[in-house]
Amino acid sequence: MAAHATLPFSCSSTLQTLSRTLSPRGALQLRLPSLAALPRLARAPRPCRRHVSASAAAAPNGASAEGEYDYDLFTIGAGSGGVRASRFASTFYGARVATCEMPFATVASEVHGGLGGTCVLRGCVPKKLLVYGSKYSHEFEESHNFGWTYETEPKHDWSTLIANKNTELQRLVGIYRNILNNAGVTLIEGRGKIVDPHTVSVNGKLYTAKNILIGVGGRPSMPDIPGIEHAIDSDAALDLPSKPEKIAIVGGGYIALEFAGIFNGLKSEVHVFIRQKKVLRGFDEEVRDFIGEQISLRGITFHTEQTPEAVTKSNDGLLSLKTNKETIGGFSHVMFATGRRPNTKNLGLEEVGVAMDKNGAIVVDEYSRTSVDSIWAVGDVTNRVNLTPVALMEGGAFAKTVFGNEPTKPDYRHTLSFLLQTIIDLTIMWILIVSLWITMFDRAIPSAVFSQPPIGQVGLTEEQAIEEYGDVDVFVANFRPLKATLSGLPDRVLMKIIVCATTNKVVGVHMCGDDAPEIIQGIAIAVKAGLTKQDFDATIGVHPTAAEEFVTMRNATRKIRKKSADQVESKDEVVTKQ
Numbered sequence: 119m120a121a122h123a124t125l126p127f128s129c130s131s132t133l134q135t136l137s138r139t140l141s142p143r144g145a146l147q148l149r150l151p152s153l154a155a156l157p158r159l160a161r162a163p164r165p166c167r168r169h170v171s172a173s174a175a176a177a178p179n180g181a182s183a184e185g186e187y188d189y190d191l192f193t194i195g196a197g198s199g200g201v202r203a204s205r206f207a208s209t210f211y212g213a214r215v216a217t218c219e220m221p222f223a224t225v226a227s228e229v230h231g232g233l234g235g236t237c238v239l240r241g242c243v244p245k246k247l248l249v250y251g252s253k254y255s256h257e258f259e260e261s262h263n264f265g266w267t268y269e270t271e272p273k274h275d276w277s278t279l280i281a282n283k284n285t286e287l288q289r290l291v292g293i294y295r296n297i298l299n300n301a302g303v304t305l306i307e308g309r310g311k312i313v314d315p316h317t318v319s320v321n322g323k324l325y326t327a328k329n330i331l332i333g334v335g336g337r338p339s340m341p342d343i344p345g346i347e348h349a350i351d352s353d354a355a356l357d358l359p360s361k362p363e364k365i366a367i368v369g370g371g372y373i374a375l376e377f378a379g380i381f382n383g384l385k386s387e388v389h390v391f392i393r394q395k396k397v398l399r400g401f402d403e404e405v406r407d408f409i410g411e412q413i414s415l416r417g418i419t420f421h422t423e424q425t426p427e428a429v430t431k432s433n434d435g436l437l438s439l440k441t442n443k444e445t446i447g448g449f450s451h452v453m454f455a456t457g458r459r460p461n462t463k464n465l466g467l468e469e470v471g472v473a474m475d476k477n478g479a480i481v482v483d484e485y486s487r488t489s490v491d492s493i494w495a496v497g498d499v500t501n502r503v504n505l506t507p508v509a510l511m512e513g514g515a516f517a518k519t520v521f522g523n524e525p526t527k528p529d530y531r532h533t534l535s536f537l538l539q540t541i542i543d544l545t546i547m548w549i550l551i552v553s554l555w556i557t558m559f560d561r562a563i564p565s566a567v568f569s570q571p572p573i574g575q576v577g578l579t580e581e582q583a584i585e586e587y588g589d590v591d592v593f594v595a596n597f598r599p600l601k602a603t604l605s606g607l608p609d610r611v612l613m614k615i616i617v618c619a620t621t622n623k624v625v626g627v628h629m630c631g632d633d634a635p636e637i638i639q640g641i642a643i644a645v646k647a648g649l650t651k652q653d654f655d656a657t658i659g660v661h662p663t664a665a666e667e668f669v670t671m672r673n674a675t676r677k678i679r680k681k682s683a684d685q686v687e688s689k690d691e692v693v694t695k696q
């Protein structure tokens with residue numbers, strides 16, 4: 119009997135959920151607009167409608183009359199943000215839209231192209247498929263004490279996983295083609311370059327548009343150290359011809375941890391090199407400690423406070439990584455997951471006067487308009503919050519603003535009130551205050567790390583909550599899940615609720631353990647709705663689940679009183695969940 123065919127494993131999330139997957143807070147850096155861009159925030163842009171008079175059309179985007187352009191909108195890049203904006207502009211607002219995108223290539227090259235963009239082809243989706251594939255080994259281990267035996271050790275075939283993953287990606291490219299087609303968006307295959315504020319060139323042919331939207335995303339960035347040509351990035355790691363025997367992963371962010379989990383699950387020897395003492399900078403400190411321990415227990419070796427200095431290749435083809443502290447050899451692969459940079463090179467931006475920051479990200483105002491009135495930008499290329507759902511939200515808000523006669527800012531938090539909108543219009547000073555406020559609340563965006571075990575979180579970390587509110591109650595449950603009592607594995611679950619002591623509102627929720635990303639999506643609704651701890655307490659749990667702990671944590675583990683200068687600390691017992 120083929121063991122893998124009959125085991126009751128519960129990797130049950132469907133692909134439909136993939137497009138909604140969220141990534142971690144490490145990426146949650148909402149940049150304030152540059153000072154130069156600030157005065158533009160004081161006014162809502164005037165919408166650009168299809169059927170407007172020549173004089174009205176001239177105002178917002180430098181257009182003179184409607185019929186002068188081939189299109190109302192030309193979108194460069196058909197990734198998450200670009201497709202959303204193009205589809206909404208065409209379907210909901212009747213705009214004439216064209217988009218250009220490069221053909222999909224699975225082979226690593228400078229920019230790989232493909233309808234659907236990074237999330238679909240080189241990010242969320244393929245990564246999560248590999249996470250699913252790699253999780254089985256842990257589940258095989260868990261199954262023994264539940265009565266399962268196998269005649270031989272289960273074996274994994276890397277090429278089957280990669281081939282099936284690629285077939286699925288091709289299917290998704292087809293789905294994106296249909297989406298654009300059904301929306302009446304003209305798809306032009308090729309690399310786009312801006313020629314002037316209303317003209318894009320693709321394969322040497324010129325297309326004019328009243329508005330140009332840049333949604334070109336980003337790509338992995340690796341440090342310029344000797345031997346870097348021997349290393350791979352996340353794009354290549356998703357498409358290796360064979361599974362790494364021993365891999366060094368440089369980086370402590372979410373992409374590094376997710377790939378570490380994938381290769382560890384597939385039984386590669388995994389070493390992770392991080393610059394700091396802990397992984398996942400910017401996450402809740404308790405979560406950082408917990409995930410570090412749990413991952414180490416699964417056999418991943420961490421090398422902390424190490425900066426890579428060189429990669430060398432020996433005659434036998436094996437690689438060594440030299441850091442400021444040590445040199446370790448014998449790697450079949452060295453992977454860098456050391457950040458991403460916007461795809462703004464050779465796009466004609468400098469020539470046309472689109473302002474960029476020092477990292478090459480396009481500077482936009484709150485409506486996603488660049489320093490050139492007819493040119494807009496959404497998604498990772500603006501380096502605001504680099505997540506798929508955020509790019510989608512920005513694309514939708516752009517379409518509504520420009521074609522829907524309804525100036526709409528992407529809502530990075532839960533309640534930017536109409537009152538504040540009015541205040542924004544009053545003075546630049548207020549704009550600064552509101553911008554800072556938005557920065558604080560960007561944490562209402564839920565996110566996940568698909569490490570093994572995974573993390574889900576929404577709202578503030580404990581440290582941020584203390585900084586912001588002073589008086590904070592923290593509820594922590596750190597327990598052995600029911601499954602582990604039989605499996606015998608050292609798996610634990612961490613769940614944490616952070617409450618503002620003055621309002622009793624839940625301002626942050628964190629979880630590390632099985633299904634955390636799935637669970638946190640529901641909790642995020644409660645946090646966004648501004649529910650209190652009493653609301654959580656008044657909710658009946660679903661039993662027996664780990665998630666019910668979120669509604670049964672009654673006693674605060676810590677009561678922090680910075681504001682009242684009266685700090686009381688109490689510790690909850692660590693419980694074994696039954």
Ligand SMILES: Cc1cc2nc3c(=O)[nH]c(=O)nc-3n(C[C@H](O)[C@H](O)[C@H](O)COP(=O)(O)OP(=O)(O)OC[C@H]3O[C@@H](n4cnc5c(N)ncnc54)[C@H](O)[C@@H]3O)c2cc1C
Nearest residue numbers: 195197198199231235236237241310334335497498505506
């Ligand atoms: C490994 C990895 C894992 C990730 N996991 C998650 C996750 O779990 N959850 C999550 O929310 N986010 C995740 N992300 C981030 C997510 O993929 C991005 O935030 C999202 O794809 C950004 O969308 P976008 O529209 O800005 O750009 P993209 O999706 O990158 O689309 C840009 C498109 O523009 C095209 N393009 C570039 N230049 C040109 C040009 N000159 N002409 C024509 N076309 C061009 C590109 O080919 C690309 O298709 C992950 C990213 C990576 C790398």
